[in-house]
Amino acid sequence: LDIDGGTDIGAALVDADEIIVDDGGGGTNRRCDMSRVKTYVGGDSTPLFSAYHNTTQVISNDSATQVAFNTESNATQGAAGIDSDTKFASNVFTPTVAGYYFVKFGTTFAVTDTEAINIYIRRNSANAYRVETRSSASGTDTNGFQTSGILYLDSDDTCDVTIYVTNDDVTLNGLSSNTVYTYFQGWRLTGV
DSSP, X not given: OOOOTTOOOOSOOOTTOEEEEOOXXXXXXXXXXXXXXXXXXXXXXXXXXXXXOSSXXXXXXXXXXXXXXXXXXXXXXXXXXXXXTSOEETTEEOOSSOEEEEEEEEEEEEEOSOEEEEEEEEETTEEEEEEEEEEOOSSOEEEEEEEEEEEEEOTTOOEEEEEEEOSSOEEEOOOBTTBOOSEEEEEEOSOO
């Protein structure tokens, strides 16, 4: 089938689709699978996800608590949730495609007492990245926390976030006035 400049491809190309390369000399044309093209030009960044919490969540003191993300897609929000390949479920990302992934977590919450705050991005329920800080506040000062990193994930690995605080329970902020305060994002790095 010849496709000229006026013909649009009606669907996204998948790995099994092929491109025919004309050798220009009247010899044998070459066939190239899209999976090979993706490898050479960096491919795409899927799977990718961006989840957030649209309500508050209480983190009890002296107990490592998994952060909940109850919204994976909402096109009306500026920081819309995305789950490109349906790989994010029950607060956990399972890529099903091995590779290096950039993962990022952010949140805000009020601190009313001196707190030891530990935030963990975990791989297979073991800590992979840790942010530790102490916060001293009177009243209800709001603090923002963020951590990110690059993880190698096998196809069946899992990735999630937990928080541990001391002294007092804290309440993670949720969605407010179309602003996302607690989020978890990740995507596969290409060209690595």
